[in-house]
Amino acid sequence: MxxxxxxxxxxxxxxxxxxxEASSNNAFFAQNYKLLFYLGLGLAMGLGSLIVYxxxxxxxxxxxxxxxxxxxxxxxxxxxxxxxxxGGLVYAISFQFLQQSIESWFNVRVDESLxxxxxxxxxxxxxxxKELNEKAEAMAQSLASSTGxxxxxxxxxxxxxxIEEATLLTSRGRIVAQxxxxxVALLPDLPSPIVMRQVRAQQSVRSIESIxxxxxxxxxxxxxxxLSITDDIRVLQVLQRVPxxxxxxxxxxxxxxxxxxxxxxxxxxxxxxxxLTLTLAMLVTLxxxxxxxxxxxxxxxxxxxxxxxxxxxxxxxxxxxxxPVKSRDEFGVLTQSFNTMTRQxxxxxxxxxxxxxxxxxxxxxxxxxxxxxTSGVLTLDERLAVxxxxxxxxxxxxxxxQAFHAMKLAEWPRAEPAVAPFAEVALNRFNTxxxxxxxxQLEYRRSDGQRTLLVRGSRLDTSEPGxxxxxxxxxxxxxxxxxxxWGEVARRLAHEIKNPLTPIQLxxxxxxxxxxxKLPEADAEMLKRATGxxxxxxxxxxxxxxxxxxxxxASRMNARAVALNDLVKEVLVLYESMGVAIEAxxxxxxxxxxxxxxxxRQVLHNLFQNAIDALTGVDNPRILVSTTLGxxxxxxxxxxxxxGIAEGVMGRIFEPYVTTKPxxxxxxxxxxxxxxxxxxxxxxxxNVKPHGANVSIVLPLRAAA
Amino acid sequence: xxxxxxxFTALTLLPAHAEGIDVKSAALVQDDDGWxxxxxxxxxxxxxxxxxxxxxxPLYFVVEFELSRPRWYWFDEKPIQLxxxxxxxxxxxxxxxxxxxxxAYQNFTRFDEVTRVLSRIRDWHVADKGAIKLDGPYQASVxxxxxxxxxxxxxxxxxxxxxxxxxxxEWYRWSIDNR
Numbered sequence: 001m002x003x004x005x006x007x008x009x010x011x012x013x014x015x016x017x018x019x020x021e022a023s024s025n026n027a028f029f030a031q032n033y034k035l036l037f038y039l040g041l042g043l044a045m046g047l048g049s050l051i052v053y054x055x056x057x058x059x060x061x062x063x064x065x066x067x068x069x070x071x072x073x074x075x076x077x078x079x080x081x082x083x084x085x086x087g088g089l090v091y092a093i094s095f096q097f098l099q100q101s102i103e104s105w106f107n108v109r110v111d112e113s114l115x116x117x118x119x120x121x122x123x124x125x126x127x128x129x130k131e132l133n134e135k136a137e138a139m140a141q142s143l144a145s146s147t148g149x150x151x152x153x154x155x156x157x158x159x160x161x162x163i164e165e166a167t168l169l170t171s172r173g174r175i176v177a178q179x180x181x182x183x184v185a186l187l188p189d190l191p192s193p194i195v196m197r198q199v200r201a202q203q204s205v206r207s208i209e210s211i212x213x214x215x216x217x218x219x220x221x222x223x224x225x226x227l228s229i230t231d232d233i234r235v236l237q238v239l240q241r242v243p244x245x246x247x248x249x250x251x252x253x254x255x256x257x258x259x260x261x262x263x264x265x266x267x268x269x270x271x272x273x274x275x276l277t278l279t280l281a282m283l284v285t286l287x288x289x290x291x292x293x294x295x296x297x298x299x300x301x302x303x304x305x306x307x308x309x310x311x312x313x314x315x316x317x318x319x320x321x322x323x324p325v326k327s328r329d330e331f332g333v334l335t336q337s338f339n340t341m342t343r344q345x346x347x348x349x350x351x352x353x354x355x356x357x358x359x360x361x362x363x364x365x366x367x368x369x370x371x372x373x374t375s376g377v378l379t380l381d382e383r384l385a386v387x388x389x390x391x392x393x394x395x396x397x398x399x400x401x402q403a404f405h406a407m408k409l410a411e412w413p414r415a416e417p418a419v420a421p422f423a424e425v426a427l428n429r430f431n432t433x434x435x436x437x438x439x440x441q442l443e444y445r446r447s448d449g450q451r452t453l454l455v456r457g458s459r460l461d462t463s464e465p466g467x468x469x470x471x472x473x474x475x476x477x478x479x480x481x482x483x484x485x486w487g488e489v490a491r492r493l494a495h496e497i498k499n500p501l502t503p504i505q506l507x508x509x510x511x512x513x514x515x516x517x518k519l520p521e522a523d524a525e526m527l528k529r530a531t532g533x534x535x536x537x538x539x540x541x542x543x544x545x546x547x548x549x550x551x552x553x554a555s556r557m558n559a560r561a562v563a564l565n566d567l568v569k570e571v572l573v574l575y576e577s578m579g580v581a582i583e584a585x586x587x588x589x590x591x592x593x594x595x596x597x598x599x600x601r602q603v604l605h606n607l608f609q610n611a612i613d614a615l616t617g618v619d620n621p622r623i624l625v626s627t628t629l630g631x632x633x634x635x636x637x638x639x640x641x642x643x644g645i646a647e648g649v650m651g652r653i654f655e656p657y658v659t660t661k662p663x664x665x666x667x668x669x670x671x672x673x674x675x676x677x678x679x680x681x682x683x684x685x686x687n688v689k690p691h692g693a694n695v696s697i698v699l700p701l702r703a704a705a
Numbered sequence: 706x707x708x709x710x711x712x713f714t715a716l717t718l719l720p721a722h723a724e725g726i727d728v729k730s731a732a733l734v735q736d737d738d739g740w741x742x743x744x745x746x747x748x749x750x751x752x753x754x755x756x757x758x759x760x761x762x763p764l765y766f767v768v769e770f771e772l773s774r775p776r777w778y779w780f781d782e783k784p785i786q787l788x789x790x791x792x793x794x795x796x797x798x799x800x801x802x803x804x805x806x807x808x809a810y811q812n813f814t815r816f817d818e819v820t821r822v823l824s825r826i827r828d829w830h831v832a833d834k835g836a837i838k839l840d841g842p843y844q845a846s847v848x849x850x851x852x853x854x855x856x857x858x859x860x861x862x863x864x865x866x867x868x869x870x871x872x873x874x875e876w877y878r879w880s881i882d883n884r
Contacts, residue, residue, distance in 0.1 A: 034854075034861055121798050208799050209812070254798045258761030261797075265760045266859035273859050 005291045008047055012284035015040045016277075040280045047287035054294045067308035068301040075300055079293030083286060091282045098274050106264060114257045121250040128242065129206045129218050135161045136204070136220045136238045143168070143224045143236060150234075151177035158238075165239040168224070171200055171232050191221055191237060199223050199235050208242075216242040216250070303331040307338055319346030378469040379460075384409040384430060387466065396453065396473045397422065398446040418445065422453070429457055430467055441474070450651045451475045479654075483674075486656045490548040498545045501538050508534040547667050557678055561592040562600065564627055564634055564699075571604045572625070580612055585626040593634055593699055599675045606668040607638045607695055613661050614642030614693065633681070633700040641692040645685065653685055672697075724751045724869070728877035731847045733831070740832035742770060744877075746824045746849050751869040754851075755816065757860065758795050758802070765852040766791040766823060770831055772881075773844050781844075785832055790852065793819055843881040848874045 018036050058076070061069035139157045146153040150168060158166040158179045165180035173196055195205050204222040211217060217239055224234035242250075263270070306323045313321040322339045325332045370377055376393030380386060385408045394401040399416055409427050413420035422444055429438045436459040444453045455471040512531040516524045565586045575582055608623070615621035624639045645653060645660060652658045654673040659666035669685070672695075676683045681699040688694045731744040748766075750758070758764060772785040792805045802813040804822055813819045837843065850873030853864035863870040 118797055122800075125798070210796060210799060210801075212808075212810075250798055254796065257797055261760035262757075262762055262857060265757055265762070266857065269859035269863055 002295060005050070005288070005295055008043065008050070008291065009288040012040075012043055012047070012288050015043060016281040016284055037276070037280070040284060044280060044283040044287060047284065047291060051287055051290050051294070054291065058294075066305070068305035071301040071304060072294075072297045075297035076293055079296060080290055083289035083293060087282060087286050087289070091278065094278055095275060098278060099271055102267065102271050102274070106267060110260065111264070114253070114260050117253040118257050121253050124246060125208050125216075125218070125242065125250070128240070129208060129220065132163075132218050132238060132240050133204060133206055133220045133222070135163060136222045136236060139163075139166065139238065140222045140224045140236050143234065144226055151179070155179040163238050164241055167237045167239075169235045169237065171196065171235060173235075176234060191235070195221060196235065200233065215244065216247045218242060303327070303335060307335065310338060310342065314342060314345065317349075319343075319349070374472070376469075376471045376473075378471075380409065380430075380467040380469070382465045382467075384427070384467065393469075393471070396451070396471060397444075398448075418447075421445075422455070425455065426457060426469060430459070436461075452478050482655060486670075490656065494545045494548040497541065498549075501541055501545070505535055505538040508538070557596045557599065559594050559596050559679075562595045562597045563592055564590055564595075564600075564636065567597055567600055568604065568625060568627065568636075571601055571608070575608055575612075578612060580615055580621050580623055582608070582623040582625060585624065587626075587628045589629055590627055590634055591629070591701060593701055595679055595699060596675075599678070603672050603675050603697070604638075606672050610668055611638060611640040611642065611693075614640055614644070618642055630698060633698050635696060635698050637694060637696045639688065639692065639694045644687040644691050644693050650685075650687075654683075724749045725872045726849050726851075726874040728847060728849070728874050731845070731877055731879065733845055733881060735834075737834075739830060739834045740837060742826065742829040742831050742847065744768075744826045744829075744847055746826070746874065748820050748824045748849070748872075750816075750820065751872070753869050754872070758793055758816070761795055761797060762857060762860070763855075764793045765855040766793070766849060767852045768826060768829075768849045769847065770829070771846040772832070772837065773846070774841060775844070785836065787831055789826075789829065791823055793823070837881075844878055845881055846876045846878045848876045850874065 015036060058069060058073060062073065139161060142157055143150070143153060154166055154168055154177045158181075164182070165178075167178045167190075168176040169190070170176055173190055173193070175190075191199070191205070198205050199221050200223065202223055202225075204220060206221075207219045209217045209219055218241075219237065219239055221235060221237045224236050226233060303323075303326070310321045310323055313319075319342055322342060323335045325335050325339070370388075370390040371392075373390060374392050376396040377388075377390045378386065378393050379388045385406055386404045387406075389401065389404060391401055394403070397419055399419065403416060404412060407415065409423050409430075412423040421442060425440055425442055429435070429440065432438075437457070439454070439456045441452060441454050444451045451473050452475045453471050454474045455469060457467060457469050460466045460468060508531040512527055515527055519527060568584060568586060572582055572584060608625075611623045615623070618641065620641075622641050624637075626637050626639075628635045643660075649658050649660060654669055655666075656670040657666035658670075659668075673683055676697055676699075679699055681697055683698075684696045686694050686696075726749070727747040729745040729747050731742065734741045734743060754764070768789045768791070770785070770787045770789075771783055773781040773783045775781050789806065792803075794803045794805070795801070796803065800814065802816055802819045804811050804813065804819050811822065813822075851864075851871055853861055853871050856864060856870070860870060
């Protein structure tokens with residue numbers, strides 16, 4: 001674009017110069033004036049359309065609200081006015097001046113004097129012609145009356161009248177005699193037949209002839225009327241050269257007259273041609289100026305547009321756009337400042353983002369700790385509404401994780417009645433003034449049984465006041481403590497009881513052995529009964545003590561791959577004659593499990609024994625044993641329709657010496673529980689409707705190492 | 706004297722214009738010397754042009770003659786392209802018009818005589834005897850126009866703008882076929 005406009009301007013300048021040259025008198029340019037004119041016109045039109053195009057471009061930019069286009073328009077208008085006003089003024093003045101100066105060339109006096117000059121010349125020539133005519137007439141009369149040689153007479157007469165050339169012809173145009181001051185004939189041609197006819201009609205013919213390169217000639221042709229009848233008339237032609245001084249002057253006058261007349265004729269056209277040249281020059285100049293103005297305006301507003309674009313980019317969050325600093329003026333400084341600002345914003349934003357990311361990481365870390373904590377953690381705000389609750393807390397309380405979201409502690413029981421004791425304790429404790437930290441153990445009834453929870457609460461005195469509750473399910477811990485304590489008791493008791501048993505038995509046997517022969521038969525019989533009782537009860541005591549020992553001593557597990565179904569069938573064989581039908585539903589697809597078969601046998605015996613005991617006195621007693629493959633391992637259930645387990649002992653059913661049977665050590669289920677625990681299994685005892693109990697054991701396929 | 710072995714004449718049916726130049730008729734005539742062109746024009750000067758002559762502006766009239774043979778594969782072949790220039794001048798001192806062609810000239814005292822002589826072209830030798838082969842169809846074209854390039858500069862611009870200042874006839878074409 002820039003190159004194009006530059007080219008246009010240069011071409012325009014050249015054309016304008018050439019046209020002004022052509023308007024003055026220069027042969028070469030004058031010949032090509034038409035071409036120049038068209039070129040100039042074409043250029044002006046090209047520039048005009050260029051400007052129109054530029055204006056359309058600008059209008060579109062204005063419509064689209066391109067930043068900087070308004071400034072471009074304003075600059076453009078200013079530039080255009082700056083070009084138009086002086087240009088127009090100069091043009092108007094020049095045009096006026098031109099018209100008037102052309103008019104001033106012509107005035108009446110010059111016109112008049114030139115006309116007079118011409119008529120003066122004509123009159124001079126006419127006079128000379130008349131004079132020559134008179135001479136010719138005189139010569140013709142002399143010739144007519146002379147009788148001598150025509151040639152000689154002609155020569156004499158010519159010299160007498162000082163005429164340059166005289167020719168005597170017959171009426172048919174044949175030369176009779178010729179006489180001249182110069183040897184060569186002055187005129188190449190003889191009178192034409194028309195002239196000859198005129199002469200024959202007794203008319204003289206006068207003419208002035210201009211012969212190229214030879215000057216002006218006066219020619220007079222007159223008839224020579226011979227006196228004799230027989231003779232035909234002769235025709236005399238006399239020629240006289242117009243004196244060269246007069247001829248030259250006349251020509252000068254004529255040339256001036258011609259020029260003036262041409263100018264006069266061309267006056268309007270000249271005005272038009274000069275006007276056109278001037279107008280074209282002005283158009284080319286103005287259009288070039290306008291096109292340049294547009295270019296300049298765009299160039300001036302370009303840095304603004306670039307800055308605007310950068311601003312938009314920053315608004316969108318793109319800080320990578322830096323504008324190159326092109327100029328060293330204020331725009332350059334502005335651009336540089338803008339770039340600096342952009343860089344600073346970019347750095348600040350980066351830092352901010354980094355901080356935020358760190359904070360987020362810290363928070364995520366904290367959250368992952370909380371969620372992986374096995375302790376329940378509950379944070380409350382100062383109104384005792386839930387702020388956060390980790391997964392363990394929800395699990396321990398047996399509620400959904402989001403169940404109490406933003407709910408006040410006091411409103412908990414309404415949403416979930418089961419959590420009432422927990423909420424009550426926490427509320428009481430927090431509302432007790434003076435104590436910022438507390439700890440309490442409470443029994444919590446969950447759907448899967450009674451749990452013991454250890455709850456610790458504390459008040460937070462940070463910037464955001466609130467409360468924290470941390471609680472653990474310590475059911476297992478208490479159970480383990482109880483188990484350990486009972487184990488110790490059993491061991492000691494077994495030891496203490498077992499020691500005197502053998503002497504008691506031996507003494508009783510000895511008494512019988514020694515005293516029986518010495519006593520009367522009735523007494524001997526009584527002794528025998530008494531010692532028998534002692535021995536049998538000692539044996540029973542021994543069995544009991546052995547059970548204790550067995551419970552107390554952690555037996556060494558001897559695990560191997562076991563097919564559970566085979567084991568169950570093996571044990572069932574022993575109960576075939578017990579009078580109670582034991583139904584077995586064994587799954588076919590059971591894999592081998594890793595377990596101690598002896599221990600498992602013990603478990604099955606204990607469970608069957610319990611079931612049979614529970615079925616005494618029950619109509620239609622039934623026992624169902626089944627094995628299935630579950631998600632966590634192999635499931636064994638033993639179910640009976642007996643009396644079931646009393647509610648009061650349900651919570652402590654696995655503790656030793658807890659029993660509902662009239663006879664029983666209360667160790668059966670305790671041992672079962674112990675064995676299952678050693679196999680990393682789980683056990684669940686529950687009552688079923690309408691009556692009866694159900695024991696489920698899950699054994700993992702592969703015991704954890 | 707003229708052995709009209711071949712004469713190809715075509716008469717124009719165009720109506721005469723009030724001003725300007727028209728070709729009334731044109732013919733190519735062969736004789737012993739070669740080929741000659743006879744043409745009759747209708748030349749009507751506009752008042753402005755006549756005034757220009759009377760004020761001493763010389764006018765140049767150009768008669769152009771072309772003989773062409775169409776070629777299907779290229780531009781037409783043009784074996785003959787000729788021009789002849791007539792010059793009309795006026796001498797105010799002698800009140801004479803002069804029609805000149807080259808070094809030859811003729812003087813007239815009345816303008817319509819000049820026009821009459823200019824309108825008629827006779828015996829313009831356009832080709833030698835062997836120049837035209839006549840083995841196929843030829844097309845001859847003739848026209849007369851005012852040579853505006855030789856007008857004084859101010860009038861040239863007029864010639865661009867107005868027809869008055871640039872009288873020119875259309876090309877007058879006729880075909881010549883020997884066979």
